[in-house]
Amino acid sequence: MSAIKQFQVTFDCAEPERVARFWCEVLGYVISPPPAGFASWEEFNRSRAPEDGGAWCACSDPTGVGPRLFFQRVPEGKVVKNRVHLCVRVGTGLVGEERLAVLEAECARLVPLGAVRVRLLYDGNDSCIVMQDVEGNEFCID
Template identity: 55%
Template structure:
């Protein structure tokens, strides 16, 4: 039986990092529980202290196809390279210069949102069509491919 998958990010600012990834992927912030118009209302009604309101956040695929991304506050900063990362398909079906131009355009858009460019890998057929390594605002690596 296939299992549903959630990807969890440890971070210092769940609200900001979830907003970044929602923009990257075309996701949306998860809506608050029924009966509440905002998360603030839901958290207040549940007795969560105001200083804990940014302890977690989640974004979901509006089409219900992709995994939920969950962001949880942790006290320690990122220390080392990710062992798992997301590949964001920014140039499907493209090759050569057209592919790299599409990746560059997406990288520019993401840098404006707070990402950092780390490395560009030129096409090396037959195994690598070219890709870019990026980092989100808290330094979590991901690839544009």
């Protein structure tokens, strides 16, 4: 049996760079370097056919711990709830009102970046906030 050492999460989207930059802000990630042989993403995109420029973008955890996120342009828009979503873990180990306060503070930070608050799930002890990114992909703050 082989052991998986790395994985990447791929998002289908309309504007790969815009969505990648949103997630960089959320997670403290950085845009990945351009492909080998190119000094910048702009140079890489100019080398491609106009319809292929900006077709994808990637970002990564600068500490090397988290998975790489890859964003690829697709022609169709999002029409249903995603079946996989990211959970942004900001309240680990906290419970009750203390946990809720941390989640609400993170929500308040993300809304000006383009995130949309969908709903709060709170049972008096555990909680999470369901949100959407700049293209409507669901994620949770928990």
